[in-house]
Amino acid sequence: MAYSQPFERKHPVEKVQVQTFGPDLAVRLICPDCRDPNPNIVEEFSSGDLVCGTCGLVLGDRVVDTRSEWRTFANDEGDDPSRVGAAIDPLMEGVEQLDTTISFKDGGSGLARELQRAASRGSASRSERNLLQAFRDISSWCDQFSLPKTISDIAKQLYKRSDEEKLLRGKPLEAVIAACIFIACRKAHVPRTFREICNLTHVSKKVLGQCYKQLEQAFNLAPGTSDRHASAASGTGPEDLLVRYCNHLDLPPNVQPICSDIIVKARDLGIALGRSPISVAGGAIYFTCHLLGKPKSMKDISAVAGVSEATIKLVYRLYYADKEKLVKEEWVKEGKAKLERLPVESSK
Template sequence: MTAIVAPYPVMSTSPVAKSQDFIPDLNVRLICPECKDPVPNIVEQYSSGDLVCGSCGMVLGDRIIDTRSEWRTFANEEGDDPSRVGAASDPLMDGMEQLDTVISFQDGGSGLARELQRASAKTQAFKDGKTMMEGFKKISQFCDSISLPKVISDTAKQLYKRVEEDRILKGKRMDAIVAACIFIACRQGHVPRTFREICNITKVNKKALGQCYKAMEAYFRLNVSGGATSSTNRVDIHLAGSGSKASAEELIPRFCNHLGLPVSLERSCVQIIVNAREQGVNAGRSPISIAGGAIYFTTHLLGQAKHARDISRVVNVSESTIKLVYKGFVAAKEKLVPKEWLDDGKAKWDRLPIETSK
């Protein structure tokens, strides 16, 4: 039912309306169309969300938003629990996230505060929770610094939690443990990062990172093709593809993206690397060096040359190493480059630089 809007004449005080004695009041007044009382008795029924005339009972409006405080029970268990305050619970903390209790130093000279602080310091759950939260904070900061997706951060946190609970790296630095967890999480999430990259981010030396990774690899039975193979030490997340090294073709998309190379050239680099592996070219070289040499070789071969200095800056390998790997590709170029690339003019031998090292 539509309510009646009644204008009420009021005295004008505006200098613009000096010639008018009265102007209409633009305030909307709700009046019951049945009672037509200038001072209606409007009642809001919170249970049904309706506005009802208290005199005749006519419904003047429905679906009215209740702006009062809500005291419903949202607890999983039965009982009176009207509280809706506090942060969202973290499933990784298992109830340990409530670490806000601080014991005051003021006890009136009784000495009770000191005793309570000692008891609180001895509480293992408090200490574990504090360490866990500090580790989670570091993982989030490191992952955000290199724009890793949230799934990588969550996976690293799950690994860190399992390491802390089982105490398999007792005595190791937290930064080294965090770095190893991020490294494994990146391998599991198919966004591989090299040891050197993780070390540069976390400021952990390669030796400490390698020790933590080896310990986790032995405990969780990590391997390249499968996950955790032990039933007793099985981790709660899938750890497939968590080998110690990322393959060269896995690194190519990210390196080509940083160099501004098209997707077609990226695929060509991957094909060169696969052919080189089948032919045993540059066997034993690190994946980073192979990726850098393949980019240098392919970009020149296909007429989109990139300087070794630019590639070195992206892949974090010296120019001499890139050119040394490049020489291996040049020596076996007849076996690595598909014949159709040469037939359609996509690739040309004369584009390859002759001087590869100084």
């Protein structure tokens, strides 16, 4: 058969010589006593030695432990694994955060006094100690106010900058910290009022306002000439307070945007100008809740906003007088709002 014969090759294939052996480049440690080609070498990190697992002969010393040195720094109970200390705080750059206290008990040798003198010369300066104390107060007050760590960090940055530039020299420490927390809340879009900050820090409103004004000018935080902030002397508009107040009152999600539109419309029409943001927010919430059929009592709104019921009723009267201008027609057509729901007796 023609197909049973293989094809002829024109050029013969050169034979490749295969190397059957080669040098062993692996470096192995063999016990001189056992002479085992596959020795059982054990690394004892506690003593830093290499030991033969068969006969116990020490083959090497000073072995470097490459494992993670997890340690427990807990006082009594619980796991607290930590390889290093606390994370580096960029706000504490250049400030010594570790303190050393020398004991007075030296057995009457007098060494404790000399060590205390040496420690005092190398300890942190007074300004650094004040900075550490201020940071502790900021963290404590933010925790009491249930503010997130972001606001605490912003307040610390503001305080450190004001301390370095000597912006509020002579002002009480509590007032400076309160002003920094107030500005930090504004920058994080969770503003607090002067009254809330004063109740937290026990700083008078007058001193807090002075510190805030100086920091506002130094940091270029002036709100400008926008209509939204022009009505709020403290830099906090009533719209900024609605989200928190509506959450505390457990109101539906549709109340807050409609209430915000009513406040903006009232400001454009010149209604309730000159009133504090807290009063405007409380009166607008009372007006909107009854408008949408989700009524809330003045007592509940007064407890959340921190204003009297008479103040809320006064703002409501101003809104009720121009209710046709404040309520949009599409709200009435869609059935969201009804002017008949507004209580007439409160406007008298």
